[in-house]
Amino acid sequence: MAQAIDIITRAMKDIGAIAAGEKPTPDEAQDAFDMLNDMIDQWSNENMMVYNVTEIIFPLIAGQTQYTIGPNPSTQNFIGASFTGSISGNILTVSGINSGAVAQGQTLSGSGITPGTTITSFITGAGGNVNEVGTYYVNIPQNVASTTITAYYQKPLSIDSCFVRINTTSNGQPILNGGLDYQCSVLSLQEYELIGLKTLNGPWPKAVYFNPGSDSGNLYVWPNPSQGELHLFTNTIFSRFLNLNTPLDFPQGYSNALRWCLAERLLPMYGKINTTQIQMINAFAAQAKATVKRTNMSPSQISTYADVLTNSKSRDAGWILTGGFFR
Numbered sequence: 001m002a003q004a005i006d007i008i009t010r011a012m013k014d015i016g017a018i019a020a021g022e023k024p025t026p027d028e029a030q031d032a033f034d035m036l037n038d039m040i041d042q043w044s045n046e047n048m049m050v051y052n053v054t055e056i057i058f059p060l061i062a063g064q065t066q067y068t069i070g071p072n073p074s075t076q077n078f079i080g081a082s083f084t085g086s087i088s089g090n091i092l093t094v095s096g097i098n099s100g101a102v103a104q105g106q107t108l109s110g111s112g113i114t115p116g117t118t119i120t121s122f123i124t125g126a127g128g129n130v131n132e133v134g135t136y137y138v139n140i141p142q143n144v145a146s147t148t149i150t151a152y153y154q155k156p157l158s159i160d161s162c163f164v165r166i167n168t169t170s171n172g173q174p175i176l177n178g179g180l181d182y183q184c185s186v187l188s189l190q191e192y193e194l195i196g197l198k199t200l201n202g203p204w205p206k207a208v209y210f211n212p213g214s215d216s217g218n219l220y221v222w223p224n225p226s227q228g229e230l231h232l233f234t235n236t237i238f239s240r241f242l243n244l245n246t247p248l249d250f251p252q253g254y255s256n257a258l259r260w261c262l263a264e265r266l267l268p269m270y271g272k273i274n275t276t277q278i279q280m281i282n283a284f285a286a287q288a289k290a291t292v293k294r295t296n297m298s299p300s301q302i303s304t305y306a307d308v309l310t311n312s313k314s315r316d317a318g319w320i321l322t323g324g325f326f327r
Helices: 005-012 027-041 189-193 252-267 277-298
Strands: 051-059 066-069 082-100 107-109 119-122 134-152 161-166 180-187 208-210 217-222 227-234
Touching: 005 027, 005 252, 027 252, 051 082, 180 189, 189 208, 252 277
Parallel strands: 180 208
Antiparallel strands: 051 227, 066 217, 082 134, 107 134, 119 134, 161 180, 161 227, 208 217
């Protein structure tokens, strides 16, 4: 698997800053490394460069209308989890949950945990709920003895959509496995300001407003909930390379895009003014990004309706589970 230094070396060879068989000096490698991370940061702002959607999941606290998303677990009502767990290789074992919910996409912190460790997928920890004990895959292999671990989400740039899940019960037994999902609206600041009674009590939220900050953001829910599990969907923030030897953790096509786009940005630093060379590198960089964006592009969804809404001879009321909308 390619590492950050491999991307940097290829980009510097492409612009003629080093010759075949040569390696960049430590200073050259560090300058290019900083520029590579700055470029990745900027890609997080380009919707079609982002290949993954993060689902932020957390149980609502009765009577609580404000929550914090970001790498600041000391903040009151932060969205994340605190649990007892250990790591062997790339497998996290959660043995007990103290608070919150464990979910894919969370970043882990705790004694002995390598910075940048995130939960990449479920193993046995995936079940009817998101906050279950069990095993999960992490992105960085390591060995950590059982300890208290804090899991948090990176602050998103914005919230794209969301729903709230309500567990329906009868005599203490669940009626539906996982409960029913109700769509929530994502409000702008102006729309949120128009709500006259922001502390109105309700069974579960019907709308959310997100105010992003520099490293953490504030999420407001309305009305004041008494129950529910909120699911927020947002574009994933690209993780910066931790060091020159950090392996590439991107899907197909990104290695080429990183190489040529970095080469394009290194041209002024090394005073490259050959017109033909500049045009060639610009073309390769544009083509590499365009290829990635075509893969990530999602066409607009077309609303469709259940036949029962247009057919007077309906047989049942199954449409009530979707509101009549398939999408």
